[in-house]
Amino acid sequence: MALIELDRIERLLMCPRCRSPLNAARDAFCCTSPECPHHASAGFPVIGGWPVLVDFERSVLRREDFADGAGRTGQNPLGRVSRLPRPLRRLWKPSNRVAARNIDVLMRSLPGSAPTLLVIGGGTVGNGVDAVYRDRRVQVIAFDLVGSPVTQFVADAHHIPLPTASVDGVLVQAVLEHVLDPALVVAEAHRVLKSDGLVYAETPFLQQVHAGPYDFTRFTASGHRYLFRGFEELAAGPVAGPGTQLLWSVDHLVRGLTRSAFAGRVARLLLCWLRALDRLVPAPYAMDDATAYYFLGRRREGEMSASEIVAYYGGAQRKA
Structure with missing residues:
Protein backbone atom coordinates (compact mmCIF):
# COMPACT_ATOMS: atom_id res chain seq x y z
CA MET A 1 0.00 0.00 0.00
CA PHE A 56 -12.19 20.94 19.38
CA GLU A 57 -13.39 24.51 19.95
CA ARG A 58 -13.98 24.80 16.18
CA SER A 59 -15.13 21.26 15.34
CA VAL A 60 -18.23 19.05 15.45
CA LEU A 61 -16.00 16.52 17.18
CA ARG A 62 -15.93 16.55 20.95
CA ARG A 63 -12.95 15.88 23.17
CA GLU A 64 -15.13 13.38 25.06
CA ASP A 65 -15.32 11.23 21.91
CA PHE A 66 -11.70 10.32 22.59
CA ALA A 67 -11.66 10.46 26.39
CA ASP A 68 -11.86 6.68 26.87
CA GLY A 69 -8.64 6.08 24.97
CA ALA A 70 -10.36 4.87 21.82
CA GLY A 71 -13.14 7.29 20.96
CA ARG A 72 -14.59 6.62 17.54
CA THR A 73 -11.25 5.38 16.22
CA GLY A 74 -12.18 1.78 16.84
CA GLN A 75 -14.78 1.63 14.06
CA ASN A 76 -14.53 -1.05 11.39
CA PRO A 77 -13.45 0.94 8.31
CA LEU A 78 -15.04 -1.56 5.91
CA GLY A 79 -18.57 -1.26 7.27
CA ARG A 80 -21.54 -3.62 7.02
CA VAL A 81 -21.46 -3.95 3.24
CA SER A 82 -18.12 -5.76 3.40
CA ARG A 83 -19.76 -8.58 5.37
CA LEU A 84 -22.16 -9.46 2.57
CA PRO A 85 -21.31 -12.32 0.17
CA ARG A 86 -19.37 -10.98 -2.83
CA PRO A 87 -22.24 -11.37 -5.38
CA LEU A 88 -24.59 -9.41 -3.08
CA ARG A 89 -21.91 -6.78 -2.48
CA ARG A 90 -21.67 -6.20 -6.22
CA LEU A 91 -25.43 -5.84 -6.50
CA TRP A 92 -25.68 -3.55 -3.48
CA LYS A 93 -22.70 -1.41 -4.37
CA PRO A 94 -21.36 -2.00 -7.88
CA SER A 95 -17.91 -0.77 -8.85
CA ASN A 96 -17.76 2.98 -9.44
CA ARG A 97 -16.41 3.02 -12.99
CA VAL A 98 -16.67 6.81 -13.22
CA ALA A 99 -14.33 7.18 -10.25
CA ALA A 100 -11.95 4.53 -11.59
CA ARG A 101 -11.71 6.31 -14.94
CA ASN A 102 -11.09 9.70 -13.38
CA ILE A 103 -8.63 8.37 -10.82
CA ASP A 104 -6.64 6.88 -13.70
CA VAL A 105 -6.46 10.34 -15.29
CA LEU A 106 -5.57 11.92 -11.94
CA MET A 107 -2.77 9.46 -11.25
CA ARG A 108 -1.25 9.83 -14.71
CA SER A 109 -1.41 13.63 -14.40
CA LEU A 110 0.32 13.92 -11.02
CA PRO A 111 3.81 15.34 -11.57
CA GLY A 112 7.19 13.94 -10.63
CA SER A 113 8.52 10.55 -9.60
CA ALA A 114 6.94 10.53 -6.12
CA PRO A 115 3.93 12.87 -6.01
CA THR A 116 1.99 13.30 -2.78
CA LEU A 117 -1.78 12.74 -2.74
CA LEU A 118 -3.93 13.84 0.21
CA VAL A 119 -7.11 11.85 0.84
CA ILE A 120 -9.62 13.93 2.81
CA GLY A 121 -12.06 11.70 4.66
CA GLY A 122 -9.97 8.64 3.90
CA GLY A 123 -11.17 6.38 6.72
CA THR A 124 -12.15 3.82 4.10
CA VAL A 125 -10.85 3.05 0.62
CA GLY A 126 -13.49 4.69 -1.57
CA ASN A 127 -15.40 2.88 -4.30
CA GLY A 128 -13.40 2.99 -7.52
CA VAL A 129 -10.32 4.71 -6.06
CA ASP A 130 -8.34 1.69 -4.86
CA ALA A 131 -5.75 2.26 -7.61
CA VAL A 132 -4.51 5.18 -5.51
CA TYR A 133 -3.30 2.72 -2.88
CA ARG A 134 -1.75 0.28 -5.35
CA ASP A 135 0.49 2.75 -7.17
CA ARG A 136 3.90 2.71 -5.47
CA ARG A 137 4.83 5.95 -7.25
CA VAL A 138 2.22 7.96 -5.35
CA GLN A 139 2.75 8.86 -1.70
CA VAL A 140 -0.63 8.87 0.08
CA ILE A 141 -1.48 10.96 3.13
CA ALA A 142 -4.96 10.32 4.53
CA PHE A 143 -7.03 11.50 7.47
CA ASP A 144 -10.60 11.31 8.72
CA LEU A 145 -12.68 12.05 11.80
CA VAL A 146 -11.85 8.49 12.86
CA GLY A 147 -8.67 6.50 12.83
CA SER A 148 -8.42 3.45 10.56
CA PRO A 149 -5.78 1.24 8.92
CA VAL A 150 -5.78 3.60 5.91
CA THR A 151 -5.27 6.91 7.76
CA GLN A 152 -2.23 8.37 9.50
CA PHE A 153 -4.01 10.91 11.71
CA VAL A 154 -7.39 12.23 12.83
CA ALA A 155 -8.32 15.77 11.77
CA ASP A 156 -11.20 18.07 10.85
CA ALA A 157 -11.19 18.94 7.13
CA HIS A 158 -12.14 22.56 7.91
CA HIS A 159 -8.65 23.00 9.39
CA ILE A 160 -6.23 20.64 7.63
CA PRO A 161 -3.03 20.33 9.69
CA LEU A 162 -0.67 20.49 6.70
CA PRO A 163 1.38 23.40 5.30
CA THR A 164 0.37 25.55 2.35
CA ALA A 165 1.44 24.15 -1.05
CA SER A 166 2.54 20.81 0.43
CA VAL A 167 0.73 18.21 -1.74
CA ASP A 168 0.38 17.50 -5.45
CA GLY A 169 -3.17 16.15 -5.43
CA VAL A 170 -6.29 15.97 -3.28
CA LEU A 171 -8.98 13.28 -3.31
CA VAL A 172 -12.29 14.05 -1.56
CA GLN A 173 -14.92 11.42 -2.37
CA ALA A 174 -18.36 11.42 -0.69
CA VAL A 175 -17.14 13.79 2.04
CA LEU A 176 -18.36 17.34 1.34
CA GLU A 177 -21.97 16.50 2.25
CA HIS A 178 -20.71 15.60 5.73
CA VAL A 179 -18.96 18.89 6.55
CA LEU A 180 -20.61 22.03 7.92
CA ASP A 181 -18.83 24.42 5.58
CA PRO A 182 -17.95 22.74 2.23
CA ALA A 183 -16.56 26.01 0.80
CA LEU A 184 -14.07 26.22 3.67
CA VAL A 185 -12.99 22.62 3.14
CA VAL A 186 -12.48 23.23 -0.59
CA ALA A 187 -10.53 26.39 0.27
CA GLU A 188 -8.33 24.29 2.54
CA ALA A 189 -7.78 21.80 -0.30
CA HIS A 190 -6.85 24.72 -2.54
CA ARG A 191 -4.42 26.02 0.12
CA VAL A 192 -2.51 22.77 0.65
CA LEU A 193 -2.18 22.09 -3.10
CA LYS A 194 0.89 23.16 -5.02
CA SER A 195 0.43 25.69 -7.83
CA ASP A 196 -0.57 23.13 -10.50
CA GLY A 197 -2.08 20.65 -8.05
CA LEU A 198 -5.05 18.48 -8.96
CA VAL A 199 -8.28 17.76 -7.13
CA TYR A 200 -10.84 14.99 -7.64
CA ALA A 201 -14.17 15.16 -5.83
CA GLU A 202 -17.48 13.31 -5.81
CA THR A 203 -20.43 14.84 -3.96
CA PRO A 204 -24.13 13.84 -3.75
CA PHE A 205 -27.06 15.68 -5.31
CA LEU A 206 -30.19 13.50 -5.10
CA GLN A 207 -29.46 11.15 -2.23
CA GLN A 208 -31.34 10.60 1.00
CA VAL A 209 -29.75 11.36 4.35
CA HIS A 210 -26.95 9.00 5.30
CA ALA A 211 -24.61 9.15 8.32
CA GLY A 212 -27.51 10.58 10.33
CA PRO A 213 -26.58 13.81 12.17
CA TYR A 214 -23.36 14.11 10.16
CA ASP A 215 -25.08 14.75 6.82
CA PHE A 216 -25.54 18.45 6.02
CA THR A 217 -25.85 19.47 2.36
CA ARG A 218 -26.27 18.63 -1.36
CA PHE A 219 -25.16 20.23 -4.65
CA THR A 220 -26.56 20.62 -8.15
CA ALA A 221 -24.10 20.36 -11.06
CA SER A 222 -23.77 24.15 -11.18
CA GLY A 223 -23.49 24.44 -7.41
CA HIS A 224 -20.77 21.80 -7.36
CA ARG A 225 -18.84 23.60 -10.10
CA TYR A 226 -19.07 26.91 -8.24
CA LEU A 227 -17.84 25.22 -5.08
CA PHE A 228 -14.64 24.48 -7.03
CA ARG A 229 -14.54 27.91 -8.68
CA GLY A 230 -10.88 28.29 -7.75
CA PHE A 231 -9.99 25.40 -10.05
CA GLU A 232 -9.76 24.94 -13.80
CA GLU A 233 -12.19 22.20 -14.86
CA LEU A 234 -10.61 19.20 -16.56
CA ALA A 235 -13.70 16.98 -16.39
CA ALA A 236 -17.06 17.02 -14.60
CA GLY A 237 -20.43 15.28 -14.76
CA PRO A 238 -22.80 12.80 -13.10
CA VAL A 239 -21.45 9.84 -11.18
CA ALA A 240 -24.79 8.04 -11.60
CA GLY A 241 -28.12 9.07 -13.11
CA PRO A 242 -31.91 8.92 -12.60
CA GLY A 243 -32.15 5.12 -12.45
CA THR A 244 -29.75 4.98 -9.53
CA GLN A 245 -31.51 7.95 -7.95
CA LEU A 246 -34.83 6.06 -8.22
CA LEU A 247 -33.25 3.05 -6.53
CA TRP A 248 -32.18 5.25 -3.60
CA SER A 249 -35.73 6.61 -3.35
CA VAL A 250 -37.36 3.16 -3.41
CA ASP A 251 -34.99 1.95 -0.70
CA HIS A 252 -35.90 4.83 1.59
CA LEU A 253 -39.60 4.73 0.72
CA VAL A 254 -39.73 1.10 1.83
CA ARG A 255 -37.80 1.99 4.96
CA GLY A 256 -40.35 4.64 5.79
CA LEU A 257 -43.37 2.44 5.08
CA THR A 258 -42.06 -0.53 7.03
CA ARG A 259 -39.98 1.36 9.65
CA SER A 260 -37.23 -1.08 8.72
CA ALA A 261 -33.83 -0.30 7.20
CA PHE A 262 -33.45 -4.01 6.49
CA ALA A 263 -36.62 -4.04 4.37
CA GLY A 264 -35.27 -1.08 2.43
CA ARG A 265 -32.02 -2.89 1.75
CA VAL A 266 -33.90 -5.96 0.52
CA ALA A 267 -35.95 -3.79 -1.85
CA ARG A 268 -32.76 -2.20 -3.07
CA LEU A 269 -31.23 -5.58 -3.86
CA LEU A 270 -34.37 -6.81 -5.64
CA LEU A 271 -34.60 -3.68 -7.79
CA CYS A 272 -30.88 -3.26 -8.47
CA TRP A 273 -31.65 -3.49 -12.21
CA LEU A 274 -32.99 0.08 -12.03
CA ARG A 275 -29.40 1.28 -12.31
CA ALA A 276 -29.37 0.09 -15.91
CA LEU A 277 -31.87 2.84 -16.77
CA ASP A 278 -29.07 5.39 -16.32
CA ARG A 279 -27.74 4.36 -19.75
CA LEU A 280 -31.01 5.26 -21.46
CA VAL A 281 -31.19 8.84 -20.20
CA PRO A 282 -29.63 11.57 -22.41
CA ALA A 283 -26.80 13.51 -20.77
CA PRO A 284 -28.70 16.83 -20.30
CA TYR A 285 -31.47 15.06 -18.38
CA ALA A 286 -28.97 13.05 -16.36
CA MET A 287 -27.33 16.35 -15.36
CA ASP A 288 -30.61 17.47 -13.80
CA ASP A 289 -31.36 14.20 -12.00
CA ALA A 290 -28.03 12.71 -10.89
CA THR A 291 -27.39 11.00 -7.60
CA ALA A 292 -23.95 12.63 -7.40
CA TYR A 293 -21.47 14.67 -9.42
CA TYR A 294 -17.74 14.45 -9.92
CA PHE A 295 -15.21 17.19 -10.53
CA LEU A 296 -11.62 16.84 -11.71
CA GLY A 297 -9.73 20.10 -11.73
CA ARG A 298 -6.42 21.91 -11.57
CA ARG A 299 -5.62 24.59 -9.00
CA ARG A 300 -5.53 28.17 -10.26
CA GLU A 301 -5.30 31.61 -8.66
CA GLY A 302 -8.36 33.27 -10.24
CA GLU A 303 -11.98 32.35 -9.60
CA MET A 304 -14.98 31.62 -11.77
CA SER A 305 -17.33 34.63 -11.85
CA ALA A 306 -21.03 34.71 -11.03
CA SER A 307 -21.96 35.27 -14.68
CA GLU A 308 -19.78 32.36 -15.77
CA ILE A 309 -21.56 29.95 -13.43
CA VAL A 310 -24.96 30.88 -14.87
CA ALA A 311 -23.64 30.20 -18.37
CA TYR A 312 -22.12 26.91 -17.17
CA TYR A 313 -25.48 25.13 -16.81
CA GLY A 314 -25.77 22.25 -19.30
CA GLY A 315 -28.95 20.48 -18.20
CA ALA A 316 -32.19 19.83 -20.07
CA GLN A 317 -33.73 23.16 -18.99
CA ARG A 318 -31.39 25.32 -21.07
CA LYS A 319 -33.10 28.07 -23.01
CA ALA A 320 -33.11 27.61 -26.77
Missing part, protein backbone atom coordinates in the same frame (compact mmCIF):
# COMPACT_ATOMS: atom_id res chain seq x y z
CA ALA A 2 1.23 3.51 -0.89
CA LEU A 3 0.21 5.04 2.47
CA ILE A 4 3.21 6.93 3.91
CA GLU A 5 4.38 5.90 7.37
CA LEU A 6 3.47 8.46 10.03
CA ASP A 7 7.07 9.09 11.04
CA ARG A 8 7.81 10.22 7.47
CA ILE A 9 5.14 12.94 7.50
CA GLU A 10 5.58 14.21 11.07
CA ARG A 11 7.66 17.14 9.81
CA LEU A 12 4.68 18.23 7.66
CA LEU A 13 2.11 18.23 10.43
CA MET A 14 1.11 21.60 11.84
CA CYS A 15 -1.22 23.10 14.39
CA PRO A 16 -4.81 23.34 13.08
CA ARG A 17 -5.35 26.53 15.11
CA CYS A 18 -2.33 28.72 14.26
CA ARG A 19 -0.52 26.67 11.56
CA SER A 20 2.73 26.58 13.49
CA PRO A 21 4.95 23.47 13.35
CA LEU A 22 4.37 20.69 15.88
CA ASN A 23 6.76 18.96 18.23
CA ALA A 24 6.26 15.20 18.35
CA ALA A 25 6.44 13.25 21.59
CA ARG A 26 5.57 9.64 22.36
CA ASP A 27 1.96 10.31 23.32
CA ALA A 28 1.22 13.83 22.04
CA PHE A 29 1.99 16.52 19.47
CA CYS A 30 2.43 20.06 20.80
CA CYS A 31 2.27 23.39 18.98
CA THR A 32 5.61 25.22 18.90
CA SER A 33 4.02 28.69 19.20
CA PRO A 34 4.03 29.91 22.84
CA GLU A 35 0.98 32.10 22.10
CA CYS A 36 -1.15 29.16 20.91
CA PRO A 37 -3.53 27.42 23.36
CA HIS A 38 -2.21 24.09 22.05
CA HIS A 39 1.35 24.87 23.16
CA ALA A 40 0.63 23.23 26.50
CA SER A 41 2.21 19.85 27.20
CA ALA A 42 -1.14 18.07 26.67
CA GLY A 43 -1.24 19.37 23.10
CA PHE A 44 -2.81 16.96 20.62
CA PRO A 45 -2.95 13.41 22.03
CA VAL A 46 -1.95 10.25 20.19
CA ILE A 47 -4.81 7.79 20.71
CA GLY A 48 -4.70 4.24 19.47
CA GLY A 49 -1.71 5.13 17.30
CA TRP A 50 -3.40 8.11 15.60
CA PRO A 51 -2.50 11.73 16.42
CA VAL A 52 -5.77 13.56 17.05
CA LEU A 53 -4.99 16.93 15.43
CA VAL A 54 -8.35 18.56 16.11
CA ASP A 55 -9.11 22.03 17.44
Whole structure:
Protein backbone atom coordinates (compact mmCIF):
# COMPACT_ATOMS: atom_id res chain seq x y z
CA MET A 1 0.00 0.00 0.00
CA ALA A 2 1.23 3.51 -0.89
CA LEU A 3 0.21 5.04 2.47
CA ILE A 4 3.21 6.93 3.91
CA GLU A 5 4.38 5.90 7.37
CA LEU A 6 3.47 8.46 10.03
CA ASP A 7 7.07 9.09 11.04
CA ARG A 8 7.81 10.22 7.47
CA ILE A 9 5.14 12.94 7.50
CA GLU A 10 5.58 14.21 11.07
CA ARG A 11 7.66 17.14 9.81
CA LEU A 12 4.68 18.23 7.66
CA LEU A 13 2.11 18.23 10.43
CA MET A 14 1.11 21.60 11.84
CA CYS A 15 -1.22 23.10 14.39
CA PRO A 16 -4.81 23.34 13.08
CA ARG A 17 -5.35 26.53 15.11
CA CYS A 18 -2.33 28.72 14.26
CA ARG A 19 -0.52 26.67 11.56
CA SER A 20 2.73 26.58 13.49
CA PRO A 21 4.95 23.47 13.35
CA LEU A 22 4.37 20.69 15.88
CA ASN A 23 6.76 18.96 18.23
CA ALA A 24 6.26 15.20 18.35
CA ALA A 25 6.44 13.25 21.59
CA ARG A 26 5.57 9.64 22.36
CA ASP A 27 1.96 10.31 23.32
CA ALA A 28 1.22 13.83 22.04
CA PHE A 29 1.99 16.52 19.47
CA CYS A 30 2.43 20.06 20.80
CA CYS A 31 2.27 23.39 18.98
CA THR A 32 5.61 25.22 18.90
CA SER A 33 4.02 28.69 19.20
CA PRO A 34 4.03 29.91 22.84
CA GLU A 35 0.98 32.10 22.10
CA CYS A 36 -1.15 29.16 20.91
CA PRO A 37 -3.53 27.42 23.36
CA HIS A 38 -2.21 24.09 22.05
CA HIS A 39 1.35 24.87 23.16
CA ALA A 40 0.63 23.23 26.50
CA SER A 41 2.21 19.85 27.20
CA ALA A 42 -1.14 18.07 26.67
CA GLY A 43 -1.24 19.37 23.10
CA PHE A 44 -2.81 16.96 20.62
CA PRO A 45 -2.95 13.41 22.03
CA VAL A 46 -1.95 10.25 20.19
CA ILE A 47 -4.81 7.79 20.71
CA GLY A 48 -4.70 4.24 19.47
CA GLY A 49 -1.71 5.13 17.30
CA TRP A 50 -3.40 8.11 15.60
CA PRO A 51 -2.50 11.73 16.42
CA VAL A 52 -5.77 13.56 17.05
CA LEU A 53 -4.99 16.93 15.43
CA VAL A 54 -8.35 18.56 16.11
CA ASP A 55 -9.11 22.03 17.44
CA PHE A 56 -12.19 20.94 19.38
CA GLU A 57 -13.39 24.51 19.95
CA ARG A 58 -13.98 24.80 16.18
CA SER A 59 -15.13 21.26 15.34
CA VAL A 60 -18.23 19.05 15.45
CA LEU A 61 -16.00 16.52 17.18
CA ARG A 62 -15.93 16.55 20.95
CA ARG A 63 -12.95 15.88 23.17
CA GLU A 64 -15.13 13.38 25.06
CA ASP A 65 -15.32 11.23 21.91
CA PHE A 66 -11.70 10.32 22.59
CA ALA A 67 -11.66 10.46 26.39
CA ASP A 68 -11.86 6.68 26.87
CA GLY A 69 -8.64 6.08 24.97
CA ALA A 70 -10.36 4.87 21.82
CA GLY A 71 -13.14 7.29 20.96
CA ARG A 72 -14.59 6.62 17.54
CA THR A 73 -11.25 5.38 16.22
CA GLY A 74 -12.18 1.78 16.84
CA GLN A 75 -14.78 1.63 14.06
CA ASN A 76 -14.53 -1.05 11.39
CA PRO A 77 -13.45 0.94 8.31
CA LEU A 78 -15.04 -1.56 5.91
CA GLY A 79 -18.57 -1.26 7.27
CA ARG A 80 -21.54 -3.62 7.02
CA VAL A 81 -21.46 -3.95 3.24
CA SER A 82 -18.12 -5.76 3.40
CA ARG A 83 -19.76 -8.58 5.37
CA LEU A 84 -22.16 -9.46 2.57
CA PRO A 85 -21.31 -12.32 0.17
CA ARG A 86 -19.37 -10.98 -2.83
CA PRO A 87 -22.24 -11.37 -5.38
CA LEU A 88 -24.59 -9.41 -3.08
CA ARG A 89 -21.91 -6.78 -2.48
CA ARG A 90 -21.67 -6.20 -6.22
CA LEU A 91 -25.43 -5.84 -6.50
CA TRP A 92 -25.68 -3.55 -3.48
CA LYS A 93 -22.70 -1.41 -4.37
CA PRO A 94 -21.36 -2.00 -7.88
CA SER A 95 -17.91 -0.77 -8.85
CA ASN A 96 -17.76 2.98 -9.44
CA ARG A 97 -16.41 3.02 -12.99
CA VAL A 98 -16.67 6.81 -13.22
CA ALA A 99 -14.33 7.18 -10.25
CA ALA A 100 -11.95 4.53 -11.59
CA ARG A 101 -11.71 6.31 -14.94
CA ASN A 102 -11.09 9.70 -13.38
CA ILE A 103 -8.63 8.37 -10.82
CA ASP A 104 -6.64 6.88 -13.70
CA VAL A 105 -6.46 10.34 -15.29
CA LEU A 106 -5.57 11.92 -11.94
CA MET A 107 -2.77 9.46 -11.25
CA ARG A 108 -1.25 9.83 -14.71
CA SER A 109 -1.41 13.63 -14.40
CA LEU A 110 0.32 13.92 -11.02
CA PRO A 111 3.81 15.34 -11.57
CA GLY A 112 7.19 13.94 -10.63
CA SER A 113 8.52 10.55 -9.60
CA ALA A 114 6.94 10.53 -6.12
CA PRO A 115 3.93 12.87 -6.01
CA THR A 116 1.99 13.30 -2.78
CA LEU A 117 -1.78 12.74 -2.74
CA LEU A 118 -3.93 13.84 0.21
CA VAL A 119 -7.11 11.85 0.84
CA ILE A 120 -9.62 13.93 2.81
CA GLY A 121 -12.06 11.70 4.66
CA GLY A 122 -9.97 8.64 3.90
CA GLY A 123 -11.17 6.38 6.72
CA THR A 124 -12.15 3.82 4.10
CA VAL A 125 -10.85 3.05 0.62
CA GLY A 126 -13.49 4.69 -1.57
CA ASN A 127 -15.40 2.88 -4.30
CA GLY A 128 -13.40 2.99 -7.52
CA VAL A 129 -10.32 4.71 -6.06
CA ASP A 130 -8.34 1.69 -4.86
CA ALA A 131 -5.75 2.26 -7.61
CA VAL A 132 -4.51 5.18 -5.51
CA TYR A 133 -3.30 2.72 -2.88
CA ARG A 134 -1.75 0.28 -5.35
CA ASP A 135 0.49 2.75 -7.17
CA ARG A 136 3.90 2.71 -5.47
CA ARG A 137 4.83 5.95 -7.25
CA VAL A 138 2.22 7.96 -5.35
CA GLN A 139 2.75 8.86 -1.70
CA VAL A 140 -0.63 8.87 0.08
CA ILE A 141 -1.48 10.96 3.13
CA ALA A 142 -4.96 10.32 4.53
CA PHE A 143 -7.03 11.50 7.47
CA ASP A 144 -10.60 11.31 8.72
CA LEU A 145 -12.68 12.05 11.80
CA VAL A 146 -11.85 8.49 12.86
CA GLY A 147 -8.67 6.50 12.83
CA SER A 148 -8.42 3.45 10.56
CA PRO A 149 -5.78 1.24 8.92
CA VAL A 150 -5.78 3.60 5.91
CA THR A 151 -5.27 6.91 7.76
CA GLN A 152 -2.23 8.37 9.50
CA PHE A 153 -4.01 10.91 11.71
CA VAL A 154 -7.39 12.23 12.83
CA ALA A 155 -8.32 15.77 11.77
CA ASP A 156 -11.20 18.07 10.85
CA ALA A 157 -11.19 18.94 7.13
CA HIS A 158 -12.14 22.56 7.91
CA HIS A 159 -8.65 23.00 9.39
CA ILE A 160 -6.23 20.64 7.63
CA PRO A 161 -3.03 20.33 9.69
CA LEU A 162 -0.67 20.49 6.70
CA PRO A 163 1.38 23.40 5.30
CA THR A 164 0.37 25.55 2.35
CA ALA A 165 1.44 24.15 -1.05
CA SER A 166 2.54 20.81 0.43
CA VAL A 167 0.73 18.21 -1.74
CA ASP A 168 0.38 17.50 -5.45
CA GLY A 169 -3.17 16.15 -5.43
CA VAL A 170 -6.29 15.97 -3.28
CA LEU A 171 -8.98 13.28 -3.31
CA VAL A 172 -12.29 14.05 -1.56
CA GLN A 173 -14.92 11.42 -2.37
CA ALA A 174 -18.36 11.42 -0.69
CA VAL A 175 -17.14 13.79 2.04
CA LEU A 176 -18.36 17.34 1.34
CA GLU A 177 -21.97 16.50 2.25
CA HIS A 178 -20.71 15.60 5.73
CA VAL A 179 -18.96 18.89 6.55
CA LEU A 180 -20.61 22.03 7.92
CA ASP A 181 -18.83 24.42 5.58
CA PRO A 182 -17.95 22.74 2.23
CA ALA A 183 -16.56 26.01 0.80
CA LEU A 184 -14.07 26.22 3.67
CA VAL A 185 -12.99 22.62 3.14
CA VAL A 186 -12.48 23.23 -0.59
CA ALA A 187 -10.53 26.39 0.27
CA GLU A 188 -8.33 24.29 2.54
CA ALA A 189 -7.78 21.80 -0.30
CA HIS A 190 -6.85 24.72 -2.54
CA ARG A 191 -4.42 26.02 0.12
CA VAL A 192 -2.51 22.77 0.65
CA LEU A 193 -2.18 22.09 -3.10
CA LYS A 194 0.89 23.16 -5.02
CA SER A 195 0.43 25.69 -7.83
CA ASP A 196 -0.57 23.13 -10.50
CA GLY A 197 -2.08 20.65 -8.05
CA LEU A 198 -5.05 18.48 -8.96
CA VAL A 199 -8.28 17.76 -7.13
CA TYR A 200 -10.84 14.99 -7.64
CA ALA A 201 -14.17 15.16 -5.83
CA GLU A 202 -17.48 13.31 -5.81
CA THR A 203 -20.43 14.84 -3.96
CA PRO A 204 -24.13 13.84 -3.75
CA PHE A 205 -27.06 15.68 -5.31
CA LEU A 206 -30.19 13.50 -5.10
CA GLN A 207 -29.46 11.15 -2.23
CA GLN A 208 -31.34 10.60 1.00
CA VAL A 209 -29.75 11.36 4.35
CA HIS A 210 -26.95 9.00 5.30
CA ALA A 211 -24.61 9.15 8.32
CA GLY A 212 -27.51 10.58 10.33
CA PRO A 213 -26.58 13.81 12.17
CA TYR A 214 -23.36 14.11 10.16
CA ASP A 215 -25.08 14.75 6.82
CA PHE A 216 -25.54 18.45 6.02
CA THR A 217 -25.85 19.47 2.36
CA ARG A 218 -26.27 18.63 -1.36
CA PHE A 219 -25.16 20.23 -4.65
CA THR A 220 -26.56 20.62 -8.15
CA ALA A 221 -24.10 20.36 -11.06
CA SER A 222 -23.77 24.15 -11.18
CA GLY A 223 -23.49 24.44 -7.41
CA HIS A 224 -20.77 21.80 -7.36
CA ARG A 225 -18.84 23.60 -10.10
CA TYR A 226 -19.07 26.91 -8.24
CA LEU A 227 -17.84 25.22 -5.08
CA PHE A 228 -14.64 24.48 -7.03
CA ARG A 229 -14.54 27.91 -8.68
CA GLY A 230 -10.88 28.29 -7.75
CA PHE A 231 -9.99 25.40 -10.05
CA GLU A 232 -9.76 24.94 -13.80
CA GLU A 233 -12.19 22.20 -14.86
CA LEU A 234 -10.61 19.20 -16.56
CA ALA A 235 -13.70 16.98 -16.39
CA ALA A 236 -17.06 17.02 -14.60
CA GLY A 237 -20.43 15.28 -14.76
CA PRO A 238 -22.80 12.80 -13.10
CA VAL A 239 -21.45 9.84 -11.18
CA ALA A 240 -24.79 8.04 -11.60
CA GLY A 241 -28.12 9.07 -13.11
CA PRO A 242 -31.91 8.92 -12.60
CA GLY A 243 -32.15 5.12 -12.45
CA THR A 244 -29.75 4.98 -9.53
CA GLN A 245 -31.51 7.95 -7.95
CA LEU A 246 -34.83 6.06 -8.22
CA LEU A 247 -33.25 3.05 -6.53
CA TRP A 248 -32.18 5.25 -3.60
CA SER A 249 -35.73 6.61 -3.35
CA VAL A 250 -37.36 3.16 -3.41
CA ASP A 251 -34.99 1.95 -0.70
CA HIS A 252 -35.90 4.83 1.59
CA LEU A 253 -39.60 4.73 0.72
CA VAL A 254 -39.73 1.10 1.83
CA ARG A 255 -37.80 1.99 4.96
CA GLY A 256 -40.35 4.64 5.79
CA LEU A 257 -43.37 2.44 5.08
CA THR A 258 -42.06 -0.53 7.03
CA ARG A 259 -39.98 1.36 9.65
CA SER A 260 -37.23 -1.08 8.72
CA ALA A 261 -33.83 -0.30 7.20
CA PHE A 262 -33.45 -4.01 6.49
CA ALA A 263 -36.62 -4.04 4.37
CA GLY A 264 -35.27 -1.08 2.43
CA ARG A 265 -32.02 -2.89 1.75
CA VAL A 266 -33.90 -5.96 0.52
CA ALA A 267 -35.95 -3.79 -1.85
CA ARG A 268 -32.76 -2.20 -3.07
CA LEU A 269 -31.23 -5.58 -3.86
CA LEU A 270 -34.37 -6.81 -5.64
CA LEU A 271 -34.60 -3.68 -7.79
CA CYS A 272 -30.88 -3.26 -8.47
CA TRP A 273 -31.65 -3.49 -12.21
CA LEU A 274 -32.99 0.08 -12.03
CA ARG A 275 -29.40 1.28 -12.31
CA ALA A 276 -29.37 0.09 -15.91
CA LEU A 277 -31.87 2.84 -16.77
CA ASP A 278 -29.07 5.39 -16.32
CA ARG A 279 -27.74 4.36 -19.75
CA LEU A 280 -31.01 5.26 -21.46
CA VAL A 281 -31.19 8.84 -20.20
CA PRO A 282 -29.63 11.57 -22.41
CA ALA A 283 -26.80 13.51 -20.77
CA PRO A 284 -28.70 16.83 -20.30
CA TYR A 285 -31.47 15.06 -18.38
CA ALA A 286 -28.97 13.05 -16.36
CA MET A 287 -27.33 16.35 -15.36
CA ASP A 288 -30.61 17.47 -13.80
CA ASP A 289 -31.36 14.20 -12.00
CA ALA A 290 -28.03 12.71 -10.89
CA THR A 291 -27.39 11.00 -7.60
CA ALA A 292 -23.95 12.63 -7.40
CA TYR A 293 -21.47 14.67 -9.42
CA TYR A 294 -17.74 14.45 -9.92
CA PHE A 295 -15.21 17.19 -10.53
CA LEU A 296 -11.62 16.84 -11.71
CA GLY A 297 -9.73 20.10 -11.73
CA ARG A 298 -6.42 21.91 -11.57
CA ARG A 299 -5.62 24.59 -9.00
CA ARG A 300 -5.53 28.17 -10.26
CA GLU A 301 -5.30 31.61 -8.66
CA GLY A 302 -8.36 33.27 -10.24
CA GLU A 303 -11.98 32.35 -9.60
CA MET A 304 -14.98 31.62 -11.77
CA SER A 305 -17.33 34.63 -11.85
CA ALA A 306 -21.03 34.71 -11.03
CA SER A 307 -21.96 35.27 -14.68
CA GLU A 308 -19.78 32.36 -15.77
CA ILE A 309 -21.56 29.95 -13.43
CA VAL A 310 -24.96 30.88 -14.87
CA ALA A 311 -23.64 30.20 -18.37
CA TYR A 312 -22.12 26.91 -17.17
CA TYR A 313 -25.48 25.13 -16.81
CA GLY A 314 -25.77 22.25 -19.30
CA GLY A 315 -28.95 20.48 -18.20
CA ALA A 316 -32.19 19.83 -20.07
CA GLN A 317 -33.73 23.16 -18.99
CA ARG A 318 -31.39 25.32 -21.07
CA LYS A 319 -33.10 28.07 -23.01
CA ALA A 320 -33.11 27.61 -26.77
